[in-house]
Amino acid sequence: MKNIFSHQLITLRRQKKLSQSSLANKLYVARQSISKWENGDSDPSIENLINLAEIFNVDLDYLVFGTNNADNLVLKLSQIQKSFYQPVLKGVDLEIYSRDRIALLGSNGSGKSTLFKIIIGLMKADSGRIENHINNLDSLNVMPQDNVLIDSFKLNEQVQLTAAINKITSKTFIQDMIKKFSLTPYINTNVSKLSGGQKRRLSLLLSLLRPSKLLLLDEPTVGMDLETIDFFWNYLDHVSGSVVTVTHDFNQIDKFFSRVVLLKNGIIDQNVSVDTIHSHNQTIEQWYRHFND
Numbered sequence: 001m002k003n004i005f006s007h008q009l010i011t012l013r014r015q016k017k018l019s020q021s022s023l024a025n026k027l028y029v030a031r032q033s034i035s036k037w038e039n040g041d042s043d044p045s046i047e048n049l050i051n052l053a054e055i056f057n058v059d060l061d062y063l064v065f066g067t068n069n070a071d072n073l074v075l076k077l078s079q080i081q082k083s084f085y086q087p088v089l090k091g092v093d094l095e096i097y098s099r100d101r102i103a104l105l106g107s108n109g110s111g112k113s114t115l116f117k118i119i120i121g122l123m124k125a126d127s128g129r130i131e132n133h134i135n136n137l138d139s140l141n142v143m144p145q146d147n148v149l150i151d152s153f154k155l156n157e158q159v160q161l162t163a164a165i166n167k168i169t170s171k172t173f174i175q176d177m178i179k180k181f182s183l184t185p186y187i188n189t190n191v192s193k194l195s196g197g198q199k200r201r202l203s204l205l206l207s208l209l210r211p212s213k214l215l216l217l218d219e220p221t222v223g224m225d226l227e228t229i230d231f232f233w234n235y236l237d238h239v240s241g242s243v244v245t246v247t248h249d250f251n252q253i254d255k256f257f258s259r260v261v262l263l264k265n266g267i268i269d270q271n272v273s274v275d276t277i278h279s280h281n282q283t284i285e286q287w288y289r290h291f292n293d
């Protein structure tokens with residue numbers, strides 16, 4: 001275990017931009033302990049391993065063995081094809097593992113939303129296979145590109161409705177969520193009277209109201225102000241389960257994502273870890289400009 005774990009610890013710590021001291025503070029251990037674990041001179045206790053996995057937001061087996069166990073496969077797409085007037089998806093292969101943080105990138109019209117709709121079940125693929133290891137009904141959360149809000153509802157009613165559909169009964173939790181999303185002053189405001197950014201925040205709140213094993217977000221930060229964008233990426237960092245996000249907002253995604261997938265010419269043209277991109281001294285944006293040329 002020593003070599004792989006030590007390597008994983010160093011990689012994940014650097015990925016999170018944590019010094020040995022700041023990681024030690026989070027774990028309530030001495031900095032020397034982190035140094036020993038990284039040098040392979042001693043191993044952490046199980047309790048520390050679990051805490052480390054939580055801090056890095058990875059599975060224990062990924063932390064210890066460096067591989068994603070096939071048991072953690074959430075969704076597998078094989079040779080997905082979809083045509084409208086012309087072929088859009090020409091054979092998409094993609095595996096999503098638990099705790100994956102995937103940025104799905106691609107030019108306008110490359111088929112990202114189409115792929116999302118197929119995963120959600122809103123659209124049927126012409127051919128191909130979807131191996132679904134979760135139950136869409138209670139394990140898949142979605143924040144679509146367009147707001148799907150009911151204009152005539154007050155904000156509070158909209159939240160209550162989604163909470164009721166998802167069988168969430170804790171009033172305190174619901175109020176906390178509204179507060180976290182800075183929407184408390186608007187609870188009695190009609191959804192139609194909210195600003196574009198407030199609507200996006202509300203949509204995001206609704207999609208995060210229940211825990212999920214897979215969260216799909218289509219251009220989530222469009223229309224959000226800078227403060228909300230900061231809040232959004234920070235919040236997302238603490239969401240459990242896998243997250244796949246379509247985004248063109250390159251400002252903060254280097255900190256958040258673990259994998260980048262490029263949809264180009266109807267296939268997954270690139271599928272690479274953010275670590276690899278960074279080890280070539282590139283940002284995701286620079287990598288994207290290079291490969292999506």
Ligand SMILES: Nc1ncnc2c1ncn2[C@@H]1O[C@H](COP(=O)(O)OP(=O)(O)OP(=O)(O)O)[C@@H](O)[C@H]1O
Nearest residue numbers: 084085088106107108109110111112113114115145
């Ligand atoms: N229901 C539909 N009927 C006909 N054509 C469609 C339909 N949905 C999507 N398309 C076409 O499929 C292609 C891919 O569209 P899609 O919305 O999936 O792309 P996208 O990558 O999400 O784009 P964007 O980045 O602009 O949101 C486009 O050419 C679009 O016009």
